[in-house]
Amino acid sequence: xxxxxxxxxxxTLLGLGAMGTALARTWLAAGHPLTVWNRTPARAxxxxxxxxxxxxxxxxxxxxxxxxxxxxxxxxSVGEVLDGTDLTGRDLVDLTTGTPDRARARAAWARERxxxxxxxxxxxxxxxxxxxxxxxxxxxxxxxELFEAHRETLAVPAGTTYVGEDAGFAAxxxxxxxxxxxxxxxxxxxxxxxxxxxDIDPAALAPLLAxxxxxxxxxxxQTADQLRSGDYTKGVVSNLAMQVAGTPxxxxxxxxxxxxxxxLTPYFELMRRRLAEGSGEEDLTGVIDLLVH
Numbered sequence: 001x002x003x004x005x006x007x008x009x010x011x012t013l014l015g016l017g018a019m020g021t022a023l024a025r026t027w028l029a030a031g032h033p034l035t036v037w038n039r040t041p042a043r044a045x046x047x048x049x050x051x052x053x054x055x056x057x058x059x060x061x062x063x064x065x066x067x068x069x070x071x072x073x074x075x076x077s078v079g080e081v082l083d084g085t086d087l088t089g090r091d092l093v094d095l096t097t098g099t100p101d102r103a104r105a106r107a108a109w110a111r112e113r114x115x116x117x118x119x120x121x122x123x124x125x126x127x128x129x130x131x132x133x134x135x136x137x138x139x140x141x142x143x144x145e146l147f148e149a150h151r152e153t154l155a156v157p158a159g160t161t162y163v164g165e166d167a168g169f170a171a172x173x174x175x176x177x178x179x180x181x182x183x184x185x186x187x188x189x190x191x192x193x194x195x196x197x198x199d200i201d202p203a204a205l206a207p208l209l210a211x212x213x214x215x216x217x218x219x220x221x222q223t224a225d226q227l228r229s230g231d232y233t234k235g236v237v238s239n240l241a242m243q244v245a246g247t248p249x250x251x252x253x254x255x256x257x258x259x260x261x262x263x264l265t266p267y268f269e270l271m272r273r274r275l276a277e278g279s280g281e282e283d284l285t286g287v288i289d290l291l292v293h
Contacts, residue, residue: 008032009153011067014058014081015096016043018126020071023095026130026157028052037061039081059085067150071095075102079109088114091146093154095120095138099175100168107142107167118142118150119167121174122158129157137161141169184213186263193259223285232282241280244271 010033013024021043027034028050037055038044044054055061062068062085072078075098092115094106103119110117124136137159140147147154147162154160163169191209192202226232233239247268254261267287274286 009067009150010034010065011069011153012036012055012061012065013069013071014038014061015071015073015077016040016047017071017073019095019122019129021047022126022129023069023071023157024052025050027153029130030156032153032156035061035064058082062087062090067091067093067153069093069095074098075106078106090115091118091150092116093118093120093140093146093150095122097121097174098171100172103141103171104166104168116143116146117167118146119170120154121170123174123177124158135159139163139170139173141165141171141173142167188213190254190259190263194253194257197258222283223288226283226285227288232279232285234283236281236283239280240271240275240282240284240286243284244268244275244280247271 008031011027012035013020013027014037016024016036016038020038024034024036024047028047033053034047034051035053035055036044036047037058037060041054044052048054053064055064058081062082066089068087068090070078070081070092072081073096075096078094078096087110092110094103094117098106098119107117107119118140119142121139122136123138124134128134128136136157138154138157138161140154140160140162141164144162144165147160151160161173163173188209192205195202195205222235226234250264251261251268254264270287270290271284273290274282277286279286
């Protein structure tokens, strides 16, 4: 809801956990009139001192503004909080972490109640919110019209990246990136475990490990190019057969160091399966096809 060209968009925020509070403070600092509500009222006290209007109920908060941002624990909480509220004419932006299917179902639920819907996946932790140099951003998917109408306001706490009309795409991008992150953490955990019993300072290994991961990161572009073209032998430097031949070294080293190979073996098994299909000249990209049912 824009009042005039000189006024900042007013909005409502439901949910004042660590992320919700960070979002609230950023909008307030930028001069946006903000109405907040939280299941535990005490969490709103400090924000009231910073200029937020504290609603007595979720329904009252929703009624206060056209733009309603939701940042709650899970999708079930969203349903419970918004149950019985009048969403007619509201622009509902759901920043609650969830699955693609949940986002699609919530979008349909919102439309049935007369609201436009936009789903968001926050690629940041609370301390990054409102700090431009931290690189925080949010994936958005759903109503493009809604996104364009509120792009400027949504960009206040973190950058915005619109990924499509399909309401589930923000959550899908969010989980895809986080899944890759946990894969990286798993590899780093194994690396640190290998040196754990040795006279090697983890702090000395850390910069070497970080630099190596950064150097390897561009490989995702080649993987994407191979997936798009369908040619998994394109640009191969170290083919699947060669890499599978090297896996015993990793497993033997783990055994010698007294380290469980359980973070490596699932991936190595996929590599061996792909090789058994006669794909030795390919890159590792074919493993992806084994994962897709």
